[in-house]
Amino acid sequence: xxxxxxxxxxxxxxxxxxxxxxxxxxxxxxxxxxxxxxxxxxxxxxxxxxxxxxxxxxxxxxxxxxxxxxxxxxxxxxxxxxxxxxxxxxxxxxxxxxxxxxxxxxxxxxxxxxxxxxxxxxxxxxxxxxxxxxxxxxxxxxxxxxxxxxxxxxxxxxxxxxxxxxxxxx
Numbered sequence: 058x059x060x061x062x063x064x065x066x067x068x069x070x071x072x073x074x075x076x077x078x079x080x081x082x083x084x085x086x087x088x089x090x091x092x093x094x095x096x097x098x099x100x101x102x103x104x105x106x107x108x109x110x111x112x113x114x115x116x117x118x119x120x121x122x123x124x125x126x127x128x129x130x131x132x133x134x135x136x137x138x139x140x141x142x143x144x145x146x147x148x149x150x151x152x153x154x155x156x157x158x159x160x161x162x163x164x165x166x167x168x169x170x171x172x173x174x175x176x177x178x179x180x181x182x183x184x185x186x187x188x189x190x191x192x193x194x195x196x197x198x199x200x201x202x203x204x205x206x207x208x209x210x211x212x213x214x215x216x217x218x219x220x221x222x223x224x225x226x227x
Contacts, residue, residue, distance in 0.1 A: 097121030
């Protein structure tokens with residue numbers, strides 16, 4: 058019986074697309090490249106905080122998956138004084154990333170799923186994430202993003218609307 062339970066546990070964890078997705082009924086999340094739009098399921102979405110000597114930072118990480126790709130959106134916002142660090146509000150603005158100039162506020166990472174294997178992540182050259190709305194009561198975030206990899210062989214953009222998030226309190 059113990060051997061059977063171990064075998065079931067091993068086989069259940071072998072396929073990466075079997076990751077649980079979050080229930081977010083009013084959400085729209087997609088990636089568009091070359092005129093093709095790929096809808097994404099939400100696999101994780103967190104807001105968390107970190108205290109530094111000069112003030113606190115807020116971080117948002119959203120991950121969406123499909124059978125062929127994974128999109129990871131990471132943004133950092135701050136500096137916040139202690140009294141503002143604990144709330145879920147972040148600035149409604151465009152957060153950018155550039156590998157060349159070392160700007161790191163809005164990183165988008167794209168991974169293509171290789172059949173029979175895991176995801177192969179492309180190197181991000183530039184990206185941006187624009188936050189247009191955050192609802193701290195419903196814990197949803199809305200915006201859009203842009204992505205270009207090294208050499209601009211893959212460029213694309215997408216939207217995330219009413220995307221649920223979990224807030225990790227400090």
